[in-house]
Amino acid sequence: MAVADDKLSKLFDNELTSDEAEALRQELSVEEQAKLAALSDLHLAVHDAVETEAASHELDLWSQLEAKLALPSTVVPEAPVIPLRRKLLLRTTAVVSALALAASLLFVLRPATSPGSSCDVEELEVIGSGATVLQVADDRGNDTTLIWFDHQEEDEWESL
Secondary structure, eight states: OOOOHHHHHHHHTTOSOHHHHHHHHHHOOHHHHHHHHHHHHHHHHHHHHHHHHHHHSOOOHHHHHHHHHTSOTTSSOOOOOOOHHHHHHHHHHHHHHHHHHHHHHHHHHSOOOOOOOSSOOOOOOOOSSEEEEEEEEOTTSOEEEEEEEEOSSTTOOEEO
16 A cells, blocks of 8 residues: 655654554555655755754854844834823813714714604694694593694584
C-alpha cells in the first residue's frame, strides 16, 4: 500500500503518535524510505546553510537598542496640555448636546396619543349648534355612553 506524501511529512516532522509512526514505518516501501531519507538530507543541508550564513554575520542588537533608548523624546511628540477650564467646557458642551439630541429624538419619536372617551363613534353628522359625547357611570359601576344633540329650537331635545 502506497503512503501519501503528507503522511511522510508528518512522520518526518514527528507529528504522529509513537504507535502511528511505528505502524507507518512498517508499511513503507523502498521508494518511500528513499523519500524519507531525502527529506532528512534536505533538512540537514538547509540547517547547515543557515548556520553558516548566520555565523558569517555578527549581530549586535543591544548596541542598536541602547542607541535608540538614549535618544531624547523627539521621536514621540508630547501630548498638548489643555487647561482644566477648557476641558470642563468641552465636556459640558458635549453632555448638553447629547441631552438636547436625546430630548429632540424623544419628542419626534413619541407615540401620538389623543384623549379618548372610551367609546368609538363611527360617524356623527350634526345639523344645528352641536353634539356632545358623554360617558355616565351607573350604580353598578358600568359606563353608559350618551350622545347629546343640541338644536337651535328651544323645545326640541333628543338623545340616543
